[in-house]
Amino acid sequence: MREKFLQPVQKPPVDQAADWANEMVLRETRGPGDxxxxxxxxxxxxxxxxxxxxxxxxRRPKDIFASLYFKLGQAYQAECERQMRRLSHELEITRAIAGSAHPAVASAEALVGAGHE
Structure with missing residues (x-):
């Protein structure tokens, strides 16, 4: 019998674009009704x-234009980088107030370090 290797399951482009859009909108929301x-x-x-x-x-569409898909991907990447810059800035403030030995500073440094790899 011949072995068949499973291929990694990839999301359809519309589902991936919807995930990006939802994540960006939720991060941007300032509260209920926003x-x-x-x-x-x-x-x-x-x-x-x-x-x-x-x-x-x-109302998720059946198809999505490639240009819109890539634009959403770029926007999502830009938002992720924006969040990392904000976290780095807050880390500097917390380090100045609490000191480098504080557990919150250590966990945030680990997160920022993992995000830059």
């Missing part, structure tokens, strides 16, 4: 149509 505003802020920051973010969240 989803439309969060989508508009992401639209301004990354030149992504707010309608697209809404449809990926609530």
């Amino acid at each position: 989803l439309p505003n969060a989508m508009e802020r992401l639209e301004r920051r990354h030149d992504l149509p707010a309608k697209t973010l809404w449809s990926l969240r609530y």
Whole structure:
């Protein structure tokens, strides 16, 4: 009998784009009822149509344009880098206040170090 190797399961592009959109919108939301505003802020920051973010969240399309998929991927990457910069800045502030020996500083340094690899 011949061995068959399993291939890693990859998400369809629409599902991946929806995951990126949902994650960005949730990170941008400032509280209950702020989803439309969060989508508009992401639209301004990354030149992504707010309608697209809404449809990926609530009425997932069957297909997605490649240009939009890659634009969402770039926006997601930019948001991840933005979050790492914010974490690094907060780490510097916490280190100045609490000192380098504080457990929160050590765990945040480990996270920032893992994010830069």
